[in-house]
Amino acid sequence: MNSGFCMVSSLKHQEVQSRFFDPSWLQMQPHVPMSFVWPKECVVDANEEFQAPMVDLGGFLRGDEDATHVAVKLIRKACSTHGFFQVFNHGVDPLLIAQAYQQMDAFFKLPIDRKVSIRKTPGSVWGYSGAHADRFSSKLPWKETLSFPFHDDNNTLDPVVSTFFNSTLGQDFQQAGVVFQKYCESMKELGMKLLELLAISLGVDRLHYKELFEDGCSVMRCNFYPSCQEPSLALGTGPHCDPTSLTILHQDQVGGLDVFADNTWQTVPPRARALVVNIGDTFTVQALSNGRYKSCLHRAVVNKYKERRSLAFFLCPKEDKVVRAPEDIVRRDGTKQYPDFTWSNLLEFTQNYYRADEATLHNFTKWLLSSKQQTL
Numbered sequence: 001m002n003s004g005f006c007m008v009s010s011l012k013h014q015e016v017q018s019r020f021f022d023p024s025w026l027q028m029q030p031h032v033p034m035s036f037v038w039p040k041e042c043v044v045d046a047n048e049e050f051q052a053p054m055v056d057l058g059g060f061l062r063g064d065e066d067a068t069h070v071a072v073k074l075i076r077k078a079c080s081t082h083g084f085f086q087v088f089n090h091g092v093d094p095l096l097i098a099q100a101y102q103q104m105d106a107f108f109k110l111p112i113d114r115k116v117s118i119r120k121t122p123g124s125v126w127g128y129s130g131a132h133a134d135r136f137s138s139k140l141p142w143k144e145t146l147s148f149p150f151h152d153d154n155n156t157l158d159p160v161v162s163t164f165f166n167s168t169l170g171q172d173f174q175q176a177g178v179v180f181q182k183y184c185e186s187m188k189e190l191g192m193k194l195l196e197l198l199a200i201s202l203g204v205d206r207l208h209y210k211e212l213f214e215d216g217c218s219v220m221r222c223n224f225y226p227s228c229q230e231p232s233l234a235l236g237t238g239p240h241c242d243p244t245s246l247t248i249l250h251q252d253q254v255g256g257l258d259v260f261a262d263n264t265w266q267t268v269p270p271r272a273r274a275l276v277v278n279i280g281d282t283f284t285v286q287a288l289s290n291g292r293y294k295s296c297l298h299r300a301v302v303n304k305y306k307e308r309r310s311l312a313f314f315l316c317p318k319e320d321k322v323v324r325a326p327e328d329i330v331r332r333d334g335t336k337q338y339p340d341f342t343w344s345n346l347l348e349f350t351q352n353y354y355r356a357d358e359a360t361l362h363n364f365t366k367w368l369l370s371s372k373q374q375t376l
């Protein structure tokens with residue numbers, strides 16, 4: 001990844017500006033460039049607050065059965081209607097969250113050529129991306145992202161996230177590696193507990209999803225949304241359902257996450273102590289639950305005066321394990337909603353053939369059935 005650095009530093013500043021998303025330059029322009037303008041129906045304002053169910057995880061994490069029952073009921077209801085809820089008393093240290101923000105701020109403040117030096121390579125999810133301008137030419141998101149992999153490993157001396165930071169950004173970001181390693185470990189632990197609650201809520205064995213996810217490689221993404229001179233034209237993240245399994249998101253105090261529920265855009269007010277959880281598009285609970293649980297259409301809007309940040313942890317299953325609804329759920333439902341697939345099939349689809357949106361799952365199913373001659 002480091003090899004890109006020399007190449008980019010030899011680019012003229014103007015070339016960098018035209019080929020990459022350079023917020024400091026873009027923000028000085030009187031208008032947002034056309035490539036950042038989204039269709040009107042995508043940017044229509046949210047006009048109410050989303051009443052995301054607040055799930056207290058404290059009792060469940062301590063093993064209290066009554067509290068677990070209450071949490072399960074709330075989650076079942078949320079996932080059957082829109083697939084979105086918030087958790088508190090989740091066990092993630094607030095100091096760790098604050099440190100993660102500090103470290104991401106330090107990264108996004110770097111000069112553009114240093115960020116671009118660790119940009120994503122084609123087909124890969126890992127690295128820096130400015131507005132995804134390397135992949136798309138219209139409806140560009142007004143954001144910069146830094147994505148890196150997380151999986152459990154036994155290499156305690158050189159764990160995966162620390163290795164990512166050391167090998168891409170070097171000594172200056174050694175501490176970022178330490179902080180994000182811990183952050184991802186906490187997210188994974190919480191994600192596995194949430195999968196237990198989801199399993200109970202679907203009436204399958206509590207540990208049903210454990211095996212599929214234990215060795216999975218998840219995606220950690222830091223989102224930085226610069227302030228935008230024309231926020232009614234642009235979007236930070238366009239309307240989409242996450243193609244992954246379970247997303248655990250922390251948003252800063254600015255606000256900007258909107259959910260499409262009851263046929264209207266609704267805003268999710270920031271709560272410093274809460275984490276926002278949503279079911280990923282099929283993958284997997286939706287697919288594994290045979291379409292019973294909904295993945296939720298959402299987006300991130302931008303702000304005229306304030307920059308905004310969020311930390312998204314996308315829990316993913318093991319790449320080559322087949323994703324399919326539990327037999328007993330299919331039997332009970334009478335039909336199978338989705339063909340068998342692997343996470344690497346869906347990842348390949350979103351990175352090479354299709355930009356994740358509200359119809360990813362539908363189009364992925366069509367693609368899979370035609371390209372791989374699969375049957376349901």
Ligand SMILES: C=C1C[C@]23C[C@H]1CC[C@H]2[C@]1(C)CCC[C@@](C)(C(=O)O)[C@H]1[C@@H]3C(=O)O
Pocket residue numbers: 125141219237238240241242243244314347350351355356357
């Ligand atoms: C597998 C992935 C594709 C995206 C990054 C990870 C997890 C979530 C996906 C994404 C964030 C959903 C919104 C649209 C997207 C294009 C984005 O705006 O970043 C998606 C990611 C991507 O393809 O890079």
Ligand SMILES: O=C(O)CCC(=O)C(=O)O
Pocket residue numbers: 221223237242249251256257298299300309310312
């Ligand atoms: O930044 C946010 O609030 C949401 C981002 C998001 O939906 C995503 O990265 O998938």
Ligand SMILES: [Fe+2]
Pocket residue numbers: 240241242247298
């Ligand atoms: Fe999302």
